[in-house]
Amino acid sequence: MSSKNAQWAEQLAAKLGDRSAEVGVIGLGYVGLPLAVEFAKAGFHVTGIDVLEQKVEELNRGVSYVQDVPSEVLAPLVEAGRLRATADFAVLKGLDTVNIAVPTPLRKTKDPDMSFVVAASQQVAKFAHPGMLVILESTTYPGTTAELVLPMIENDRMRVGEDFFLCFSPERVDPGNPRFQTWNIPKVVGGITPECTKMGAMFYSQALETVVPVSSTQVAEMVKLLENTFRMINIGLVNELAVMCDRMRINVWEVIEAAATKPFGFMPFYPGPGLGGHCIPIDPFYLSWKTKQAGIEARFIELAGYVNGQMPHFVVDKIQNALNDHTKPLKGSKVHVLGVAYKKNIDDVRESPALDIIHLLQRRGAEVSYSDPYVSALRADGLEMAGVDAVEGCRESDCAVVVTDHAAFDYAAILDATPLVVDTRNALKTFQSEKIVRL
Numbered sequence: 001m002s003s004k005n006a007q008w009a010e011q012l013a014a015k016l017g018d019r020s021a022e023v024g025v026i027g028l029g030y031v032g033l034p035l036a037v038e039f040a041k042a043g044f045h046v047t048g049i050d051v052l053e054q055k056v057e058e059l060n061r062g063v064s065y066v067q068d069v070p071s072e073v074l075a076p077l078v079e080a081g082r083l084r085a086t087a088d089f090a091v092l093k094g095l096d097t098v099n100i101a102v103p104t105p106l107r108k109t110k111d112p113d114m115s116f117v118v119a120a121s122q123q124v125a126k127f128a129h130p131g132m133l134v135i136l137e138s139t140t141y142p143g144t145t146a147e148l149v150l151p152m153i154e155n156d157r158m159r160v161g162e163d164f165f166l167c168f169s170p171e172r173v174d175p176g177n178p179r180f181q182t183w184n185i186p187k188v189v190g191g192i193t194p195e196c197t198k199m200g201a202m203f204y205s206q207a208l209e210t211v212v213p214v215s216s217t218q219v220a221e222m223v224k225l226l227e228n229t230f231r232m233i234n235i236g237l238v239n240e241l242a243v244m245c246d247r248m249r250i251n252v253w254e255v256i257e258a259a260a261t262k263p264f265g266f267m268p269f270y271p272g273p274g275l276g277g278h279c280i281p282i283d284p285f286y287l288s289w290k291t292k293q294a295g296i297e298a299r300f301i302e303l304a305g306y307v308n309g310q311m312p313h314f315v316v317d318k319i320q321n322a323l324n325d326h327t328k329p330l331k332g333s334k335v336h337v338l339g340v341a342y343k344k345n346i347d348d349v350r351e352s353p354a355l356d357i358i359h360l361l362q363r364r365g366a367e368v369s370y371s372d373p374y375v376s377a378l379r380a381d382g383l384e385m386a387g388v389d390a391v392e393g394c395r396e397s398d399c400a401v402v403v404t405d406h407a408a409f410d411y412a413a414i415l416d417a418t419p420l421v422v423d424t425r426n427a428l429k430t431f432q433s434e435k436i437v438r439l
């Protein structure tokens with residue numbers, strides 16, 4: 001890089017070093033907000049940008065809507081003027097760095113919906129200036145940063161790796177995980193050029209404990225997809241094992257517990273009612289979509305998607321059979337769903353298998369109620385339901401079903417109140433009772 005153009009890298013490095021760099025984050029959700037808070041805590045002045053005025057307004061009042069960011073942590077940063085939010089993208093003109101952490105959902109056709117990334121990148125391109133570091137964090141297919149984002153920003157005044165720096169860094173948030181939070185989760189980052197990678201690594205090392213530079217944006221994009229495809233396929237494997245064990249009357253939970261004693265070469269995954277969340281069921285299809293274009297069929301992903309997608313049906317069949325063994329048809333029976341969040345101890349219902357299970361039960365004529373300590377009212381996927389007290393709900397039902405094994409449930413009281421319970425999460429593993437039907 002010619003010395004003339006080294007000026008932008010040197011200038012940015014200096015601003016990162018003395019924390020005078022103006023940091024921006026587009027997308028203030030469960031990824032963007034924790035990141036913005038970490039950089040504000042590290043001493044930077046941070047501007048969050050979101051299209052939802054309500055989020056902007058709440059954040060500027062120091063009120064957090066993200067479970068992993070307590071308002072007690074957010075409010076002092078806002079009061080000290082270290083963190084503020086806006087819906088006005090023009091602030092990008094005054095920012096030195098900007099992270100894009102917007103949703104990358106799937107369309108109904110299982111094709112990537114890049115509309116949020118494109119919209120955010122268009123705004124960045126509109127206001128980008130020499131000396132800027134741009135980092136895409138949204139989970140996406142390999143090639144997005146280089147093929148989609150770069151051409152929107154680069155021009156003869158803005159040459160990547162010289163006038164501005166462009167990287168990809170996968171987000172690795174595990175919602176509700178008390179041990180691993182944004183600051184202590186190793187951060188992978190790859191740039192379009194080595195200079196970009198260097199600037200990206202320098203940026204993150206100002207606020208995060210461990211930075212893992214890689215050689216390109218494609219490698220960084222693929223790292224994330226491997227991580228989540230690994231989980232999705234292994235969950236599919238263990239769900240298929242659960243169906244096999246059910247047919248052979250083997251306790252799959254005991255099998256997994258004993259296999260997990262192997263001190264090497266094994267990692268336990270657990271069967272369940274299906275695959276929820278906005279990452280694991282979705283991210284692998286970003287990879288299979290891209291490989292299809294390269295003429296390669298991602299068969300493991302497709303098969304795991306099918307197996308995981310079948311689990312809600314398997315669970316409803318178990319409920320129907322359990323009621324049948326009590327000479328009760330599912331049609332007209334009262335079934336009480338315990339937990340509607342997509343995993344335990346959180347409030348997120350996106351892609352939750354509980355939604356599929358409720359729909360399937362209703363379609364087969366059951367009367368369905370639910371309890372969830374984190375979800376007092378359920379409005380998703382065409383469902384409009386109010387949660388009820390767990391013990392009361394069980395007492396009023398013909399069958400209860402543990403779909404999400406929240407720690408807050410009183411399982412002893414639940415078992416006592418219900419005539420029959422289908423347990424899809426082994427939440428009742430310490431109880432012995434004829435009432436329990438295990439996955």
Ligand code: SAJ
Pocket residue numbers: 171172173174175227228231235268269270271272273274275276277278279280342343344
């Ligand atoms: N699940 C199973 N069996 C398992 C593990 C999970 O059925 O053995 C189900 C869960 O109930 C849930 C879904 O899979 O419905 C996803 O579970 P998850 O534990 O992967 O939870 P996420 O999606 O909130 O978080 C994951 C991260 N989780 C962990 O690493 C523990 C991680 O894969 C990613 O950092 C994150 O998605 C993401 O944002 O990509």
